[in-house]
Amino acid sequence: ESAQKMYHKFTGHYYRPMVMAFITGFPYLFGSSDAGIFQWSLLVNVFCWLGTSILVFEIAKHFVKEKVAFVFAIIPFFFLGNIIWNFHILTENIFVFFIMLVFYLLFKYYKTKKFWYLSLALALVLSSMFVKPRAKFFAIIMALFFIKEVFRNYKSKSMIFIYGSLLMIAIQVVGMRAQYGDFTISYIDGVTYHNYLCTKAKCFEKGQKYIGRNNPRGEYLFGLNFTDQKRVATEDLKDQIKNNFPNLVKAYFDDLLDNSITGNVCIENLKNYENKDNFLFWKSFVFEVTKWQNRIFTLLAILLSAYFLFKYYRKERLYFFIAFFITYIIVLSGVSCGQGDRFHLVTFPFVILLLAKFLTDVNGFKPSSERLQK
Secondary structure: OHHHHHHHHOOOOOOOOHHHHHHHHHHHHHOOOHHHHHHHHHHHHHHHHHHHHHHHHHHHOOOOOHHHHHHHHHHHHHOHHHHHHOOOOOOHHHHHHHHHHHHHHHHHHHHHOOHHHHHHHHHHHHHHHHOOHHHHHHHHHHHHHOHHHHHHOOOOHHHHHHHHHHHHHHHHHHHHHHHHOOOOOOOHHHHHHHHHHHHHHHHHHHOOOOOOOOOHHHHHHHOOOHHHHHHHHHHHHHHHHHHOHHHHHHHHHHHHHHHHHOOOHHHHHOOOOOOOOOHHHHHHHHHHHHHHHHHHHHHHHHHHHHHHHHHOOOOOHHHHHHHHHHHHHHHHHHHOOOOOOHHHHOOHHHHHHHHHHHHHHHHOOOOOHHHHHO
């Protein structure tokens, strides 16, 4: 829908920002049908899925032996949840590729001290909020951390990347204001915390069972115009912080637990069209694998990010930022639920990178002396 709005009507979407719409709808430029968009999306997702592992290898080979780096780089291919998301028009694999490319460019900046690497990295991280709007706080924090370096180089030709991303932000927020009534990247944030976190808190307060979809609060919110959706969601959150805070906290940690232990929700929708006798077995087996992959790697994410946040905040900042990103995604996932492994899967390739670095610290999987000289 957002791609159709961009390419056919030259307007923005209320929930899905411009970069995701641009990538998804690119075949519309060549007269593609809607069915062609799904085929294109699969190609884009697979490209990003493979590209992410290549970037993991390119970073890891500088602190572990190349053969070891290769092993770590192919581990993401065994995350069944990521494979399944390749077949859906969703942001996950594209967003992961964006952020992994940001960290690769940041790695190159720290290694060479060439500003254009930093400029492109910051431009990409700012642009990532147009793929997944919840990345905006991470993008802002990253930009503020390097603000002195940016000001020192504001006349540099390389600043064109940052200026371009800032222009995109201006176009997005002004366009949203003109079209829907508010200066905002997207309206999805208010809808998310209202319909998931705050609704679950209300259910706890009233002793009711939480229903993720088609609940009365959600139906009421969707019946409003977008400005009123934003206003009602904000007022509801403020009210619950004041008057229902214990249940809000309970709902948050319940969401966090749900996102940490559940399997891939898409598997539940698979149909046995070929009437295979072993279909139910494999369906159940794959779901269990995604469930345990989520549990194991979420636990690793928490432990490794804590380790690198405390140990690397003054040295090798790249790994500190990776740990901060992992923490950011997991902490923010508590505003929503019922998505299975979707939220935490985003962190898994970065967990692999930190795991490789951690094992280097502990066991010394160092690269060869020849590579160190290079």
